[in-house]
Amino acid sequence: MTDDATVLQAYRFALDPTEAQKQMLRSHCGAQRKAFNWGLGEVKANLDQRAAERSYGIADAELTPPVNWSAYGLRKRWNQTKDVVAPWWRENSKEAYSSGLANLAAGLSNWAKSRSGDRSGARVRFPRFKSKRSAKSCRFTTGAFGLADTDRRHVQLPRIGVVRTHESTRKLARHIERGTARIRSATVSFTRGRWFVSFSVEVERTHRAPTRPDTVVGVDLGITHLAVLSQPVPGVSDCHGMVANPRHLEQAHRGLQRLQRQAARRRGPDRRTGTKPSKRWQQSNSKITKLRAKVANCRADGLHKLTTALTDRFGTVVVEDLNVASMLRNHRLARRIADAGWGELRRQLNYKSGWRGGTLTVADRWYPSSKTCSNPVCGVVKTKLRLRDRVFCCDSCGHRTDRDLNAARNLAALATRIHHGTSSPSSGATKNALDGNPCKTNLVGSGYRHGKPHEGNAA
Structure with a gap:
């Protein structure tokens, strides 16, 4: 089908x-940064002026008129002053300046909506000026x-x-x-x-369409194993559903440390004194960049292969709503959690499921998937389960299984109950709806919302 x-x-x-083309590419990226910083300076000066006038008791109707910070308004203002602000503007495409002003308009809009409560998610900060060390685009x-x-x-x-x-x-x-x-x-x-x-x-x-559109698979993410599946997938997991964690960063860590120590012994750049880096430092830094790029590429390749295999085979994929940002505060596990790429795996599952007509179901962050007995005739929830306990043993029926496999089976059973309309109001499962931030999950009671497919990179 x-x-x-x-x-x-x-x-x-x-x-x-x-x-010569590298120089032109750098020039266009610098032009975008110039337009962004110029527009931000104009808006910030206007807001500071209005705040100062307000502190003197001047009525709002008599304040300095606000700057129109829409993309159209900023471009119109830029065209009126570009000969003075950037007399070299003809060296680059007009799109370089327009894209910088469009990015600024989007940032200011997100900040204003977040401040007024019209935007869900974490608070958005006011845009900041970009330096030459900022990302070039x-x-x-x-x-x-x-x-x-x-x-x-x-x-x-x-x-x-x-x-x-x-x-x-x-x-x-x-x-x-x-x-x-x-x-x-x-x-x-x-x-x-x-x-x-x-x-x-x-x-x-x-x-x-998925080869098994009526089948549900639960995916429990971890560090010892990248993922544990409720049912095995040939060529992806072993016979127990365990997907090995390649740990690309961990394998390259010793080589990365050696190169970083090598670069530290050589003369690097210093912006305070204007010292330029030596050629040997540039060589070491280039090797560090290549090694990091290799790690990132290998990680992305593995995640694409895993998510493609799951969405091609199963009609419904169930994952947990993990608070990865808080987990990264654990300094003992932060590097391994970041190396696993849980957030990227979920993002790929979301848009690939939409492409193939499948469903991505996200369990509530507080759903006790690890503490619940996966035995269909039991379902008792343990009151305490320590992280170091890797084997789940039910105190009621005596069911014993791997902790992560038990969680994966519970996630699959949760989606099945929702499909048949037998889930309890505390289940909190939802389809991942990406109307705004793709890293946020919209929970609507015990039901779920239909989300549109999210754009992604070519797989």
């Missing part, structure tokens, strides 16, 4: 620009950008020209040739020591 749907998907390609929404017509190893960017890609763009090129894809925007960024371009594309995807 197949299903056609139009989704918003990102295709990211590594670039191999020339030295620039977005293009108009102009000549896309895949180059020469071959499948080049992309076209405004003012920068044709840039060679490190990898083939044939996957996206085939969609465009068939007329099943439309590129909406292009974002260039510098991360992990190299330049990337990411195309936001509307793609008509034909996805197969």
